[in-house]
Amino acid sequence: MADWRPACGLQQLRIRAQLLAETRRFFADRQVLEVETPLLCRATGTDPQLDFFTTAYHAAPYRRTLFLQTSPEFAMKRLLAAGSGSIYQICKAFRNGESGRLHNPEFTLLEWYRVGYELPALMAEVALLLQTLLAPACGELAVRPVGYRQLFLETTGLDALQFGLADYRRYARESGFAEAADLCGDEPGLWLDFIFSHCVQPAMAGNLIYLVHDYPAIQPSLARINSRDPRLAERFEVFINGIELGNGFFELADALEQESRFDAEIACRRRQGLADVEKDGLFLAALQAGLPACSGVAIGLDRVLMLAAGVAEIGGVLAFPVANA
Amino acid sequence: MAIYSTNEFKGGLKIMLDNDPCSIIENEFVKPGKGQAFNRVKIRNLKTGRVIERTFKSGDTVESADVIDVEMQYLYSDGEFWHFMVPETFEQYQADKNAVAEAIKWLKEQDICTMTLWNDAPLSITPPNFVELAITETDPGLKGDTSGGGGKPATLETGAVVRVPLFIQIGEVIKVDTRVGEYVSRVKD
Numbered sequence: 001m002a003d004w005r006p007a008c009g010l011q012q013l014r015i016r017a018q019l020l021a022e023t024r025r026f027f028a029d030r031q032v033l034e035v036e037t038p039l040l041c042r043a044t045g046t047d048p049q050l051d052f053f054t055t056a057y058h059a060a061p062y063r064r065t066l067f068l069q070t071s072p073e074f075a076m077k078r079l080l081a082a083g084s085g086s087i088y089q090i091c092k093a094f095r096n097g098e099s100g101r102l103h104n105p106e107f108t109l110l111e112w113y114r115v116g117y118e119l120p121a122l123m124a125e126v127a128l129l130l131q132t133l134l135a136p137a138c139g140e141l142a143v144r145p146v147g148y149r150q151l152f153l154e155t156t157g158l159d160a161l162q163f164g165l166a167d168y169r170r171y172a173r174e175s176g177f178a179e180a181a182d183l184c185g186d187e188p189g190l191w192l193d194f195i196f197s198h199c200v201q202p203a204m205a206g207n208l209i210y211l212v213h214d215y216p217a218i219q220p221s222l223a224r225i226n227s228r229d230p231r232l233a234e235r236f237e238v239f240i241n242g243i244e245l246g247n248g249f250f251e252l253a254d255a256l257e258q259e260s261r262f263d264a265e266i267a268c269r270r271r272q273g274l275a276d277v278e279k280d281g282l283f284l285a286a287l288q289a290g291l292p293a294c295s296g297v298a299i300g301l302d303r304v305l306m307l308a309a310g311v312a313e314i315g316g317v318l319a320f321p322v323a324n325a
Numbered sequence: 326m327a328i329y330s331t332n333e334f335k336g337g338l339k340i341m342l343d344n345d346p347c348s349i350i351e352n353e354f355v356k357p358g359k360g361q362a363f364n365r366v367k368i369r370n371l372k373t374g375r376v377i378e379r380t381f382k383s384g385d386t387v388e389s390a391d392v393i394d395v396e397m398q399y400l401y402s403d404g405e406f407w408h409f410m411v412p413e414t415f416e417q418y419q420a421d422k423n424a425v426a427e428a429i430k431w432l433k434e435q436d437i438c439t440m441t442l443w444n445d446a447p448l449s450i451t452p453p454n455f456v457e458l459a460i461t462e463t464d465p466g467l468k469g470d471t472s473g474g475g476g477k478p479a480t481l482e483t484g485a486v487v488r489v490p491l492f493i494q495i496g497e498v499i500k501v502d503t504r505v506g507e508y509v510s511r512v513k514d
Contacts (some may be wrong), residue, residue: 095382097332098353098362141440155336176378183363183382193360221359237358247358297360 001325008167012317015309018095019133019301020090023110031050032086032112037075038091040066043280044087045074047221047267048272051096053105071298072111073222074283075252081286086114090301098235101313102243104321113296118236119250121212122146122295126238126246130209130261130304134240137308138207141240143210152192155200159214160232163188168195175199189218201242203325222258223249227290238299255287327389331364331381339371339392342379346371346390346443354383371441372423380444390443397419397440397450400434409440409447420447431456431503452503457512458482459498463489476508 006013012255028070044052044067069075071093078089089123093109100184114122127143134141151162156171168191172180177198184190204210213236217225234250262279269277305317315321331338334352341347347368356362362383369376371392381387397409397418405417407429418440424447431452434437439451463479476488479499487501489508498512 047359049362085374098354098356100352100356103354103356112386177380179380183380190361193357194363194380197355197360197363198365244358300358302378 004324006319007321008311008314008317009325011094011307012309012311013319015271016305016317019104019305019308022133023090023129023301026132027088027112030086031113032088033084035076035079035084035087035089036091037072037089038068039069039094041069041075041280042066042221043074043173043278045070045281046269046277048265048268048274051098051274052277053094053096054275057186071109073296073298076111076113076296077236077291078286080115081289081291083292086112086294099322100264103230104302104314104318106322106325108301109298110301111298113251113294115292115294117295118296119213119236119248121237122297123236125215126248126299127209127211129299130238130245132242133137133304134307137310141207141209143209145213146215148212148216151210151212151216152200154195155203156195158195160192162251163191171195180212192216192218201239201244204239204242206241212237212239216236219314222252222261224252224254228281234285236297238297243303243307244300245303246299250295250308251289251291253287253293254324255284258287259284326391327374328386329389330386331366331383332363334366339390340368341388341390342368344368345373346392346448348392350376354508356383359379371443373428374449375401391445392441394439395449396437399429399434399438400477401434401488402429408448409438412437418442418447419448424448426452428452428503431458433458435481437456446486454502454504455500455509456503457498458485460489460493460495463493463495465494 024034040055045138050070055066055068057064057066072089073093075090076087090108090110092106096105096107098105123145131141149160152158158167158171167185169181180194184194214232215235217233219232223233226232236248238246258300259279266277285320302314302317306314309317312318327340334349336349336351338349339346340349341513347370349366350369350379351367355365356428364380364381365378367376367378395411398412400408400410405423407425408417408419410417426449428450438453441505458477458481461482464477478486478492479489479493480486487506487508489499493499500509500512502509
């Protein structure tokens with residue numbers, strides 16, 4: 001039987017409380033409004049890479065399926081479309097099947113949206129928040145903004161925007177990842193995920209905030225495509241010590257484009273035999289009504305806490321990880 | 326044969342990989358927030374003892390390996406094979422040089438050890454963590470030196486050689502940690 005006692009020490013609970021208070025102060029100082037949106041949702045994301053939890057809601061005599069959110073993105077964008085202005089939320093998000101050194105199926109997200117911000121302004125704010133939160137543990141962290149293509153090239157010598165199967169295979173084999181050829185086949189997106197997570201992230205310098213921007217447009221998700229270079233998405237990710245902490249977009253506001261991305265993802269789910277999902281009609285309606293120009297980002301707070309507490313596993317900062325929840 | 330998905334991978338699970346039986350040491354879940362999930366798995370090849378790392382796509386499956394550990398008594402060697410017996414059933418197994426490898430140097434006849442069987446054939450043996458063996462050969466030590474500093478080689482009754490403190494004499498029984506191959510203490514009668 002699992003132990004009844006908390007997995008993390010009381011010190012980690014205190015650091016978490018400090019981190020939450022510090023985060024709320026940071027946004028209060030900047031007049032960003034704290035909001036709450038439902039964890040139980042009538043629709044969920046269509047991303048084929050995300051598995052979700054399904055619950056049964058009993059409103060006798062009816063039963064309805066409600067999903068635990070994988071991210072508060074759709075609901076927060078409905079608030080933005082309704083004129084909320086800049087908002088943030090600290091909430092639980094749920095991702096089925098994700099468990100490991102850096103993953104717990106239930107985790108804490110900090111998500112915020114800045115109306116009128118272009119991506120560089122939001123990236124600067126992300127860096128400032130992390131510097132503030134991690135100052136007691138890590139001192140003054142330096143920041144390195146770098147393009148995805150540049151970082152990829154520096155580490156691997158490969159061009160992330162110019163996929164060449166033979167080069168990618170050779171690089172993987174020479175780096176001790178012969179299996180990549182079988183796993184990734186001839187899918188450029190898979191190759192990028194593989195090489196980035198297995199080679200680029202581990203090679204990142206320590207104690208430095210990496211703001212990796214201009215992701216390849218292969219998987220834009222909910223980011224706007226760069227108007228000057230359609231090979232790029234207006235997306236960035238933030239890393240410290242090779243650990244992915246968050247992901248940000250200049251938000252796609254085009255309802256038609258969003259719907260066609262949903263359709264493409266739903267088609268992909270069908271091909272892979274994954275559970276069928278419905279498009280979130282209320283979210284699409286909000287986009288039709290008009291999403292203000294904005295940038296948004298989601299940060300995994302438990303991982304920030306790992307850095308603040310000097311802990312190598314997410315289980316070390318959670319009172320009750322899934323194994324003894 | 327059972328099939329395991331990467332979601333079931335955990336330390337100690339026995340799987341087939343490249344036609345060899347392997348044991349999982351560590352399983353790290355690697356997943357970008359947006360993108361493909363992988364499992365980076367540290368695996369020991371049970372035939373060669375080599376540890377390798379291999380990445381799987383999360384959700385991929387592999388065959389289980391029919392590998393079990395059985396307590397056995399070492400009986401004797403006929404020069405070509407080493408013979409072992411399951412004490413409860415008297416069932417006997419003969420292991421070749423590859424299977425007994427270095428481990429046999431810690432065992433004398435009648436000793437109990439663990440044999441790993443793959444499809445009911447000997448794959449490897451593991452001696453107890455600590456064994457007690459008599460010394461058959463070592464240089465005479467200096468009387469009065471009990472510090473244990475320095476040390477000297479000593480040959481044990483099984484043929485294994487370990488470093489022992491200078492005061493240890495031929496005929497004495499010592500306790501050895503087989504995992505590191507090091508002297509632990511003198512065994513008093």
